[in-house]
Amino acid sequence: MPAEPAETPVNGESWRRISPLAVIDFVVTAIRQGLVQLLPALAVAFASAASSERFEVAWVLAGLAALLLLGLVWSVLSWMRFGYRLQAARIVVRKGVLLRQALNVEFDRIQNVSVNEPFYFRPFGLAALGIDTAGSSGKEIRLPGLPLAQARALRDRLVAEAQAAGDAPGGETGADEPAPGEEHGGTVLLRLSRRDVVYAGLTANFMLWAAVAIGTVMGSGDTAENLVGWLVQTLDLGQLADSLREQGGDLMVALAVAAAALLALMLLPLVSVIGALLRYDGYTLSVDGDRFRRSSGLLSRHDESVRQHKIQGVTWKQNAIALLLGRINLQLRQASSGSGIESGQQPGTGLAQAFMVPSLLPVQAQSLTARFLPGCDTAAARYTRVDPWRFIGVSSAWIAVPPALGLMPLAVIVDARFALAWLVVAAVIVLIAARCWRQTGWAISGDHGLVRKGFIGSNTSVFPLFKVQRVDVVQTPWLEKRGLAHLTLHLASHSVSLHWMRLEDAEQIRDLALYRAECGDEAWI
Amino acid sequence: MAFTNQQVDADALPRAAELQLHRLPPEHRREILAQSLMVLAIVLIPTFIPQLITKIPGSVRAVLWLIPITVAGFGALFTALAMIRFRYKGYAMREHDIAFRTGLFWRKTTLLPFDRVQHAEVTQGPLQRRFGLSTLKFFTAGGSSVDLKIEGLLSDQAESLRESVLARSVHAR
CATH class of the missing domain: 2.30.29 (PH-domain like)
Known part of the structure; x- marks a missing residue:
């Protein structure tokens, strides 16, 4: 977007100020950005200071205080400079201390407007308005320190303006204008209870990642040893064990160790649940005209919205834990903002965070999917599986053959039992591949395609066929002989691929998707 | 949004598989050949260096001839594959x-x-x-x-x- 020294007032309107409390927001942003950039430097400085003999805590503290003071002064200057004003077809934001800039955002470039209530603003009834623009720059404009009601009114006005500007050439109906100033102008589709949010935490993929992370930390011997050593020392565990042994013998010690291990295991879900509470507490999903909006958050409330026609697809995520609890997490897929294409011609939302609708019962997931993708009946989908022998055979061969190359010579030279070990491993791999094959399938339900994959749980991509942007069909001479093919459907948000399909199925899906994409002239992004 | 959902006869859809593809121009084949030869030359030339060093005994040098021969062989193979690939484009x-x-x-x-x-x-x-x-x-x-x-x-x-x-x-x- 063009930056110019727009000091000349247009329409005679002067710059609107934001609350002085916005300084807090500037400080927080400065600290957040500063920490990321300065952390390595700080760590080095601290380490060298600590190792040198003239190490003085006072100096370090003084340095930190100076940095903080500098940040504060900078933030005050930023606030003094900050201003915004609305003009006929754009919003102008004036900011910057040394590099002074005025950002012009045309209303028709606005992709999304959100009202966030960070925890430090909530006691004062303030909010931060985020404006997301189209274009590869993907920069978000942030107006911190607006009174909540004003922020909401501004959001609704900007959304209405953007809608009006965007719809004019496309000839769409922009009749549903939101009622200004209310928290939720539309109908509430979903409210999550605390229990749902706890389930969302338990079923988050984070759990699996955390397990992996802890596994790696424990796997690297030094770290684990140091950690255990440190724990034993600080908590005086040795003495604790001794006193336990005196009172109740070895059994008591074993029990205590088991309890500690259990506690550590419980800690993981706890962290995940706390994360979910922070993010999803008070989750409300509402619809207003063709705009879906979610707002949630415990300390900081976040608000996010998407227009129905921007939704590229819905992904149902159900991992093993979610399967056990009978819940499904939905993710709305939107066009990913791409870089690398010049002049910012490319529309796309610069939202980093995924639009999640967590912790749904299957019935809710079905009805909400039908809301997000009108006419999509997920219950009616009948899945077709892919070719079992090639799927299981090839995917297990990829994993099982390389170890065989290592183990077979060992079996010949050292001990025949290595061959046995490989057989066991190979059998497990084949079983896993067979399970993955059972979970893999595709379906066409009306105007929508569904592709399911998974191992214990499953991931199902549901997408309108007409949103497909590109179709790839891959064949090797070997596949051709057996009448099979790999199919990849590319959407603006993600791509969906299926391997080892029957060629005629792949071709039929391709023809259908292309027909749908080429028939309609609806906006798809 | 006006939403319609008529049945589409799958057999009546235009079939992409029946497309008659145009080959790329023969200039492209020549370009592929030129490119392959250039790459081959760049890789091949350093393999002759041992032959220029007279300090290496003749018998060793005779064996070292295997390197350029192998490289040339692989180069010929890849070039041939690239030429055949051209026909499939x-x-x-x-x-x-x-x-x-x-x-x-x-x-x-x-x-x-x-x-x-x-x-x-x-x-x-x-x-x-x-x-x-x-x-x-x-x-x-x-x-x-x-x-x-x-x-x-x-x-x-x-x-x-x-x-x-x-x-x-x-x-x-």
């Missing part, structure tokens, strides 16, 4: 989309509706310039990578293809 245009097939073993056919094209580019490398060839690239919304890339079109062909695709795309600007 092809493109076609329908009323609403463009198709491109490439690959010798991994035969990939891409179909891209005109309406989904956001942006198109024609580029020309130094070697391509000598043969009067260009590369045509199409981009869609979303990802940052190229969605369809046709290497080795005649320059005016690439330009006219680009123009006709963009002319039929409602959304490209």
Whole structure:
């Protein structure tokens, strides 16, 4: 977007100020950005200071205080400079201390407007308005320190303006204008209870990642040893064990160790649940005209919205834990903002965070999917599986053959039992591949395609066929002989691929998707 | 949004598999050959260096002849594969989309509706310039990578293809 020294007032309107409390927001942003950039430097400085003999805590503290003071002064200057004003077809934001800039955002470039209530603003009834623009720059404009009601009114006005500007050439109906100033102008589709949010935490993929992370930390011997050593020392565990042994013998010690291990295991879900509470507490999903909006958050409330026609697809995520609890997490897929294409011609939302609708019962997931993708009946989908022998055979061969190359010579030279070990491993791999094959399938339900994959749980991509942007069909001479093919459907948000399909199925899906994409002239992004 | 959901007769759909693909111009084959030979020369020349060092005994040097021979063998093989791959490359245009097939073993056919094209580019490398060839690239919304890339079109062909695709795309600007 063009930056110019727009000091000349247009329409005679002067710059609107934001609350002085916005300084807090500037400080927080400065600290957040500063920490990321300065952390390595700080760590080095601290380490060298600590190792040198003239190490003085006072100096370090003084340095930190100076940095903080500098940040504060900078933030005050930023606030003094900050201003915004609305003009006929754009919003102008004036900011910057040394590099002074005025950002012009045309209303028709606005992709999304959100009202966030960070925890430090909530006691004062303030909010931060985020404006997301189209274009590869993907920069978000942030107006911190607006009174909540004003922020909401501004959001609704900007959304209405953007809608009006965007719809004019496309000839769409922009009749549903939101009622200004209310928290939720539309109908509430979903409210999550605390229990749902706890389930969302338990079923988050984070759990699996955390397990992996802890596994790696424990796997690297030094770290684990140091950690255990440190724990034993600080908590005086040795003495604790001794006193336990005196009172109740070895059994008591074993029990205590088991309890500690259990506690550590419980800690993981706890962290995940706390994360979910922070993010999803008070989750409300509402619809207003063709705009879906979610707002949630415990300390900081976040608000996010998407227009129905921007939704590229819905992904149902159900991992093993979610399967056990009978819940499904939905993710709305939107066009990913791409870089690398010049002049910012490319529309796309610069939202980093995924639009999640967590912790749904299957019935809710079905009805909400039908809301997000009108006419999509997920219950009616009948899945077709892919070719079992090639799927299981090839995917297990990829994993099982390389170890065989290592183990077979060992079996010949050292001990025949290595061959046995490989057989066991190979059998497990084949079983896993067979399970993955059972979970893999595709379906066409009306105007929508569904592709399911998974191992214990499953991931199902549901997408309108007409949103497909590109179709790839891959064949090797070997596949051709057996009448099979790999199919990849590319959407603006993600791509969906299926391997080892029957060629005629792949071709039929391709023809259908292309027909749908080429028939309609609806906006798809 | 006016929503309709008529049944589509699957057999009546236009079939992309029945497309007659155009081969790429023979200049592209010559370009592939020239490129392969250039790469081969760059790799091959250093392998002769041991033959110039007289301090290495003659018997060892005789064995070292195996290196350039192997390299040349592989070079010939890859060049031959590239020449055969050329025969499998092809493109076609329908009323609403463009198709491109490439690959010798991994035969990939891409179909891209005109309406989904956001942006198109024609580029020309130094070697391509000598043969009067260009590369045509199409981009869609979303990802940052190229969605369809046709290497080795005649320059005016690439330009006219680009123009006709963009002319039929409602959304490209």
